Amino acid sequence: MKIIITVGKGGVGKTTTAASLGIALRDRGYSVLVVSLDPAHNLGDVLNLKSRSGKVKVLDNYEIIEVDVDEAVRKYLDEVSLMIKSTFKHLSVLNIDKYIDILSNAPGVEEHALMSEFKRIIEENDDKDFIIFDMPPTGLSLRILSLPFIHKSWLMELKNLRKAILDRRRMLKNIGEELGDVPIDESSDPVMRELDNMLKECEFLIGKLTSRDTMCILVLAPETLPLLEAERAFRKLSSLGISVRGCVVNKVLKLREHVPELKSKIEEQERCLNEIKKVFKDMTIVEVPFLEQEPRGVDALRRYANYIDSLVDLVLRS
Secondary structure (H helix, E strand, O other), rough: OEEEEEOOOOOOHHHHHHHHHHHHHHHHHEEEEEEEOOOOHHHHHOOOOOOOOOOEEEEOOOEEEOOOOHHHHHHHHHHHHHHHHOOOOHHHHHHHHHHHHOOOOOOHHHHHHHHHHHHHHHHHOOOOEEEEEEOOOOHHHHHHHHHHHHHHHHHHHHHHHHHHHHHHHHHHHHHHOOOOOOOOOHHHHHHHHHHHHHHHHHHHHHHHOOOOOOOEEEOOOHHHHHHHHHHHHHHHHHHHHHHHHHEEEEEEOOOOOOOHHHHHHHHHHHHHHHHHHHHHOOOOOEEEEEEOOOOOHHHHHHHHHHHHHHHHHHHHHO
């Protein structure tokens, strides 16, 4: 199974790229799942779907999922609540659910919930040849993709702290202190077991994200702000060890005759295209012209896929 992740500023065509790339791979004989993690879902709209709940079959060997963010947050908090109740049983006298409900609107919970869905979808669909993730706009995408790396650092420190606590407990017991039934070694400590489980989950995700079978594709328009955002995303993803190998430049104006009103726009576009070729020189770069109509439906997406044929080849040979 290979994982493809589209990253870029909102409105630059990530969803169109993800959907059409999936169709192109499916038409070459592969099984494909396209997943939208963007809270403002457009995947079903691009494919002209009416039914959009759960996993939807669009074509043979081509399915999509639009993750319900509110439902993902609810599931994630249910899992957190269950973990706290089973690990810290002495807190059962408190109404934990009340505090968990408050967390539903806490900063970072949405990112954690979406990464949890990312992991679940990968695990439950390992029979697919390709899973393509249509990500939210850049800022949220980078926070989601960074989480396993940040968590691993925190968990290593928390494990060291927990080991120190267990060491102190053993010292107290050795000098005759009565500690009751609290654990004093790692093998019997539920907190350490939970930390180890969480660490394994992080390592699984880091392994997937940094695998040669995973690649990010930058999607942008030939404009200054999307380019600057794409450069920042490239630097961040590269620093995490996540491979960025492709770049799709959408909405490239190709005029048949001179239009004075668009002179400044064309000049900006040329500057950006030159910069894209310089900054992303080691990537496969494809340019998609500004289309008369937004591609919607399978046939239109197949036509769009003709513009990104070299990207499809990149995915297949990687």
